[in-house]
Amino acid sequence: MFLDGFFNSKKRYSSVENGNVIDLKGLTRVYVTGKIKVEALKGIDLEVRDGDMVAITGPSGSGKSTLMNLIGCLDTPTSGSYLLRGESVAGLSREELAGIRNRRVGFIFQNFNLLPQISAYENVEMPLLFSGLPRQKRRERVYELFNRVGLSDRMDHKPTELSGGQMQRVATARALAMDPDIILADEPTGNLDTSSGSDIMDLFQELWEQGRTVLVITHDPALARRAPRQVEIRDGLITRDSRT
Amino acid sequence: MHKPRPGLIFQLLLRASRVQKKRAVLTVASIAWGSFSLLLLLAFGEGLRISVTTGTFGMGRDLAILWPGTTSLTWQGLPAGRPILPRIEDIPLLRERIPNLDEVTGEIHRSGVTANNDDNTNTVRVKGVTYGYGRIRNHIPAPGGRFINPLDEKLRRRVAFLGDKVAKELFGEEDPVGEPILLDTVPYTVIGVMMHKVQISAYGGMDEDHITIPITTFKAQFGTDQLGMIVVKPDQPQQMGLVLEELHKILGVKYGFDPKDERVFGIWDTVDSFRDMTNTLIGIQLFLGIIGALTLIIGGIGVANIMYAVIKERTREIGVKMALGARRRWITGPIVLESLLYALLGGAVGLIMAVVAVILLGQLPTEGNEALELLGKPTLSLSIGMASAAILGLIGFMAGFFPARRAASINPAETLRYE
């Protein structure tokens, strides 16, 4: 494999493991806007093992995205603890959190969040750029990723020139770029028709089969059932976990 | 095949200008105007500095002028309040005895002397001086003439060196060298005319209005031997103190006064006063620079505003980059860079404008207009360029720094909420 040395090195120094990639205990998140307080998460306990694939379901406003932002270190909890591969992320600086997002987490969004002015290639290259990888290595990696998601012939297209399904594939390639510990997808099929949604889900399943840890938020019960483990959130609390 | 495009940062950067086109043009214009003002003000300051410096040196460099007065201290039984009157014969003595001396000369003035040739009559000030005077007091003869030499002094020749203005008044366009002239009816021969010079510092009037004759001839005609002034020039400006001290000692012994008596001579130390003037000129430059910089800050605020607008527009993009793990400098870098680019662009335009303006202003005739002559020609120099570049760079950096700081504090989770 390409770049094994670089992308596997981090695995070595994060080997303090109890088998859980994600370990949440009593996690809460309260949004304060003016005088209004919204308790989006009221105490989440969740363990995700290496190589799990978890579908997170729940009604709108139940706190799914909030949870995902916390897991992805895009946001910090109001209280509770979060161990990522056994290491606490509490008290890390903005720069350190940026480093974690870069190397450990791959985000996939409902609305893709690709930068529209640059090519698909450059979108996928971006996390590699932020990691400081030299140009030649970046190129090899980007080629490999486009190959992986089956879009090698669309690299030079602008995102706006791609279909929704293709855009989500590019976004998936981008999320995979730094070979993260976890893939976090927030309603990745929400903006897609049924068949391309199903294709994306197939892609996620392949990734899981290759040993990756995948968390997918979805409204669609049919898609959720394709994940081996389902977690349901209601009103900021986990109300059902298919594993327990 | 994918062709990698150079510099992702630069692409991200150029986009802002595309979106904010009109604003960008206005801002570059205001930076250009600010740079132009700054450069031109500094150029005027520099021109003023050069002309004032040359003007000051018009009298001669690093001189001290001494006016004999009266003692203020008792000395070896002699009372205070005695007038001290050095004579012509003291000049060779001083020249011989004072160490670190470039030259010492004596002069005696007489005003209200009638000068006439066949055509014109004029009332002038006549200076009797020793031969070294011409060199240190900057009486440079125009081609074809000469200044008073030691032989003139020794033989008490009746020769006269004319200030250029006097020469013009008496002789018009005619060349006066070799022509006769009467000073209070005594005939003299003109040996030289002073080359025109800009002179700011002076005592006893401007040199261009004077007629200079050998001090010995002066004594013979006007009957006085007592020096009106002594002018000294040390070999190095920093030796001035020593030279003045020695002069006091030598004359103190001869005329009987305390060499520490500061009232025996009124002293104008031009080294000292030039230092003060230089400081004043630096002050003026600084003041002009600050005014220019303030003009430039207005442009800087324009740039900062654009950058704020750009950030607002790019909030989601910045959020995405943060989600992908961009560290602070990846967010702030392009913003600061873009701001510097605006500054650079505006500065380049301003520089071109300033160079053109300086060239055009340099072509305006200033001859004869004393105010303009003193103001000098605006002059751009390397140090002005570097100072302006530094100010511009600082403003460009600040105009990017604060917006960049705001961009770095964007909350990515907030930005990326799906609407």
Ligand SMILES: Nc1ncnc2c1ncn2[C@@H]1O[C@H](COP(=O)(O)OP(=O)(O)OP(=O)(O)O)[C@@H](O)[C@H]1O
């Ligand atoms: N930045 C915020 N400021 C204030 N309140 C917020 C913020 N983000 C989310 N909330 C509130 O927190 C609660 C949970 O929101 P969240 O986005 O996590 O729900 P969700 O489960 O992802 O919903 P959906 O399925 O509609 O995406 C909601 O009541 C929402 O209004």
Ligand SMILES: [Mg+2]
């Ligand atoms: Mg959501």
